[in-house]
Amino acid sequence: MLCECGQYEATIHEVIITSDKKKVERHLCEKCARKQGINPDPYVPISELMSSSSYIMGQISSSPESPDEPLSQTPPRPPVKSKHPTQTCVGCGQTFGGFKKSGLLGCPACYQIFEDRIGPMIERAHEGGCNHVGKVPKRALCESQLNKDDNRIDALLGNIKQREERLDTLRIRLAKSIHDEEYEQAAMLRDELTRLTSLASSEIEATPNRSANAKDSTAASS
Amino acid sequence: MQASDDAQPETNPLRESAFTRNAEWLRGLGESNDVVMSSRVRLARNISGFPFTPQASRIDRTQVLEACRHRILNMTTSTASQFMWINLHQVGREDRNLLVERQLMSRQHAKGKLSTGKGGLDEPRGVAVLVPDERVSIMINEEDHLRLQIIRSGLALTSCLAEANELDDQIEAGMDYAYHPRFGYLTACPTNVGTGLRLSVMLHLPGLKLTGELEKVRRAAHDMGLAVRGFYGEGSDSPGEFYQLSNQTTLGKSDEMLLREMEQEIVPRVVGYERHARKNLIANRKEMLEDQIWRAIGVLKNARLMKVEEAMEYLSLVRVGAMLGLVEGVTLEQIHTLLLHVQPMHLQKTLGKTLTQQQRRVARAELIRKQLTPDLS
Numbered sequence: 234m235l236c237e238c239g240q241y242e243a244t245i246h247e248v249i250i251t252s253d254k255k256k257v258e259r260h261l262c263e264k265c266a267r268k269q270g271i272n273p274d275p276y277v278p279i280s281e282l283m284s285s286s287s288y289i290m291g292q293i294s295s296s297p298e299s300p301d302e303p304l305s306q307t308p309p310r311p312p313v314k315s316k317h318p319t320q321t322c323v324g325c326g327q328t329f330g331g332f333k334k335s336g337l338l339g340c341p342a343c344y345q346i347f348e349d350r351i352g353p354m355i356e357r358a359h360e361g362g363c364n365h366v367g368k369v370p371k372r373a374l375c376e377s378q379l380n381k382d383d384n385r386i387d388a389l390l391g392n393i394k395q396r397e398e399r400l401d402t403l404r405i406r407l408a409k410s411i412h413d414e415e416y417e418q419a420a421m422l423r424d425e426l427t428r429l430t431s432l433a434s435s436e437i438e439a440t441p442n443r444s445a446n447a448k449d450s451t452a453a454s455s
Numbered sequence: 456m457q458a459s460d461d462a463q464p465e466t467n468p469l470r471e472s473a474f475t476r477n478a479e480w481l482r483g484l485g486e487s488n489d490v491v492m493s494s495r496v497r498l499a500r501n502i503s504g505f506p507f508t509p510q511a512s513r514i515d516r517t518q519v520l521e522a523c524r525h526r527i528l529n530m531t532t533s534t535a536s537q538f539m540w541i542n543l544h545q546v547g548r549e550d551r552n553l554l555v556e557r558q559l560m561s562r563q564h565a566k567g568k569l570s571t572g573k574g575g576l577d578e579p580r581g582v583a584v585l586v587p588d589e590r591v592s593i594m595i596n597e598e599d600h601l602r603l604q605i606i607r608s609g610l611a612l613t614s615c616l617a618e619a620n621e622l623d624d625q626i627e628a629g630m631d632y633a634y635h636p637r638f639g640y641l642t643a644c645p646t647n648v649g650t651g652l653r654l655s656v657m658l659h660l661p662g663l664k665l666t667g668e669l670e671k672v673r674r675a676a677h678d679m680g681l682a683v684r685g686f687y688g689e690g691s692d693s694p695g696e697f698y699q700l701s702n703q704t705t706l707g708k709s710d711e712m713l714l715r716e717m718e719q720e721i722v723p724r725v726v727g728y729e730r731h732a733r734k735n736l737i738a739n740r741k742e743m744l745e746d747q748i749w750r751a752i753g754v755l756k757n758a759r760l761m762k763v764e765e766a767m768e769y770l771s772l773v774r775v776g777a778m779l780g781l782v783e784g785v786t787l788e789q790i791h792t793l794l795l796h797v798q799p800m801h802l803q804k805t806l807g808k809t810l811t812q813q814q815r816r817v818a819r820a821e822l823i824r825k826q827l828t829p830d831l832s
Contacts, residue, residue, distance in 0.1 A: 325506040335571045337598070337643045339510035341503060341633035344641055344648075355638070355645045355706060360680055362707015365639025365649045368620070372628045391636030417719075421712050 236262035245271060322346045364399050366425055369432070390432060400429060478557060478589035478606075481795060483787025485609015489778040490726045492657040492697065492791065493608050495558075496615035498623055499642045499651035500601040503631040507643035508596045509569045516579040516596050522630060523595045527583045530625040534591070538583045543567065544576065549809075552800040555687065558606060559584055559592040562687065569598060591622065598643050599651075601626065610726075612654050612718045616710060639706065649706030654717045657686075658725060661696045661775045662732030665744070669696070672728055679721060680704050686767070694764040695771030695794070700725065733779060748776035752831055760813075761820040766797040773827070784831045793827055 236243040241262035249257045261269065321328050327339025329347055338344065344351070356363040369389055377385035390396055403426050410419035480493040501507055502522065505515050524540055543551060544567065551565040560582050563569065567578040578596065585591035594602040603622055605615040633641040640651040647653070663669040676683050682701050685693040700722070702713050736744045751769035774790045776782035795801055797819050803810050806818060 325510045327510055335509065336645075337509050337571060338507065338641075338645065340506040341501065341635070341641045344635050344638050348637075351645060352637075355648065358646055359649065359704045359706040362649065362704060364637055364707060365635075366707055367639070367650050367709030367711070370627050370632050370634050371624050373631060373634070387636070389634060389636060395636055417715060418712070421709065421715065424711075425709055 234260050236260060236265050238262065238265050241265075247271065320346065364402055366399075366403070374432070396429070400426065403429070474553070474557065474586075474589070476587045477788065477792055480558070480590070480606045480608045481788060481791040482608045483791055485607065485611050487722070487726045488609040488787060490659055490729045491610040491722065492659055493558075493606055494611045494615050495604060495606045495653075495655040495657070495699075496612060496619045497605075497653040497655070498601075498603045498619050499599040499640065499647045499653075500603065500623065500626070501633040501641055501643070502600050503633045505600065508598060508600060509571045509573055509643055511596075513579065519600050520579045520581055520595050523593075523601060523626075524581060524583075526626055526629045527593060529629070530622070532621065532625055534585055535625075537585050537587075538591075539586045540583050541581055543580045543582060544578060549800055549803065553804060554582060554584075556795060556798040556800050557589060558687075559589060559604075560594050561597060564594050564597045591618070593622075599647070610656065610718065610722055612656070612714055612722075616652075616654070616714055620710070646703065647705055650708070650710050650713065652705055652710055652713055653701050654713055655699050655701035656717075656722050658698050658700055658722075658729070659696060659771065659774060660698055660725075660729050661771055662729045662736060664696045665736055665740075665747075666732045668728065668732060672725060676700060676721075676725075681721065695767035695774075697767070697771070733775065737779060744779075745776075745781055748772045748781055752776075752782070755823050755827060756831070758820045758823075760816040761797070761823065762816060763797055763799065763819065766819055766823060767794060770794055770797075770823075770827075773831075782831060785827065789827065793823060796822060796826075 234243045235241070237260065241264065243260035243262055245261045245263065245266040247259045247261070249259075261271070322339055322343045323346065324342030325339035327343055329350065332338055332343070332347065332351075338347070338351075352363065373385070374389050376382075377389060391399065403422055407419055407422040407426065410416070410422055480495075483492075485491070485494075502519055505511060505519055508516065508519075511519065520542075527538060528535070528540060541550075541554070543564065548565075554560050555562050555565050564580065564582070566574075567576050567580055568574045580594075580596035582595065583591075583593040590605055590607055592604050592606075594604070603619055603626070605619045605622075607615055635641055639649040642648050642651055660669060660672070663672055673683050680703050682699075682703050684699040684701070686695070686697045686699070702717060704713070708716075751772040755766075755769050755773070770790055770793055773782060773785060774787070777785050777787065777790065796805065799815055802815050802818050802822065805822070810818060
């Protein structure tokens, strides 16, 4: 595939999901990518990316080591205007600006307060991983199920809708693994699907008042 | 040193009886021990209801420290009574650096200074170490409230993870972790969120260095989303061609998926490359390899002044010589122990006094002459 400039092969492929969930794709050669402020060098540690304010703002600045052009000649893309420029975490007082500077969040509540803004960034840093897969705090979950504490269960596993979305994501990944003949990976994804479904099932037994919805969701996933 | 009573905190337990035996990870045992020196699993956890360490006040940190200390010393595992607790803000620089050299905690934790620039030596923080084999250490109030580490010799990520999960469940049995249904275990830095799991192996790659293929492997590792670090972790050098390889992705893959990728795919592949490089060296450049190894032994046997990096480079060559059967009379455990004991703080602890840089070089050369070379042939 040729770059938008029509001269060189496109080696940088950028997909942006807009706020109305539309996909905008761009295919650029390294030269054009640099001109537009995208760093084509893949050897940047995640930690550096995470603490880079330009990365967080959705614009990856050119590396100073860029062989073709000095940094001063590579105009960065216009910053994305924040909807909440002075947003502050109610839990710890951390601001989004503070996070941009340090790369560190202040407290567990920051993940919820800034979820919309850090979610895409986290996804990119974790190679597309956007939902946790695997271990759930064991004792907390057991206690919540025994005490039929719906709020606590939702806090650990997500609500029915969120769980369904996670199951759907896993099903898509499972289908892809089978298609790519990555059978060991597929087996693990299948186990994870089974585990997640069984967690929801345990909840059905523990919380009969929510059984109608939950049964629907587990039936869909089995 | 046994678990200390709450009312009588230990202020400086290191000088008495700790670390008189070799840590398990120095023993040179386990699968693929010719290339994999040690395996390490680290879990990052935070306690619900408290700010993460970088944002926490001194009072918060003290409360977290006490809650964790109480929890760790009251676990119901068979090993719980063997934990030694150290309040790092109450011990001296020598002891803190000793713990770093023994791979029981990070350099950042020794300084108490967080990556934000906040903190300092007197910040309330601690570390719990399982003695005598030192395979478990738990840092409190590092970047995250709890950082649980299991370290073993050879390629042993599966057993490390099993033990980490058992201890993690034990700790969680007495405190609520910060957890989010979408993001999993919440951590101060979003690069660790999800499983909070870091799987690392310390690899010895002199063959790839000598055949000029090391950079290729490094780039391949980066392409696979792995981090390559030096002997003492982030920002450290790799004298002797010892490299830590670890996963960077922690969200979207379960513990088991990350483990399988690392232990069954990535590490065996790198081990295969290193073995192939060593085999090629033996087949095509044996004289050159033997010459380098025996020159190293010549220096180790005779030098009167030795820098730490120099010692690590030469000991690395002895290690590869021993693994290829070109050198006899030395075990992996002896080499690994020396790699540790030539470090500045270990030298000073062995001699029981503070030494200048020049005195350390003299002492290092003497230690190697005494402990390593008499039986080498």
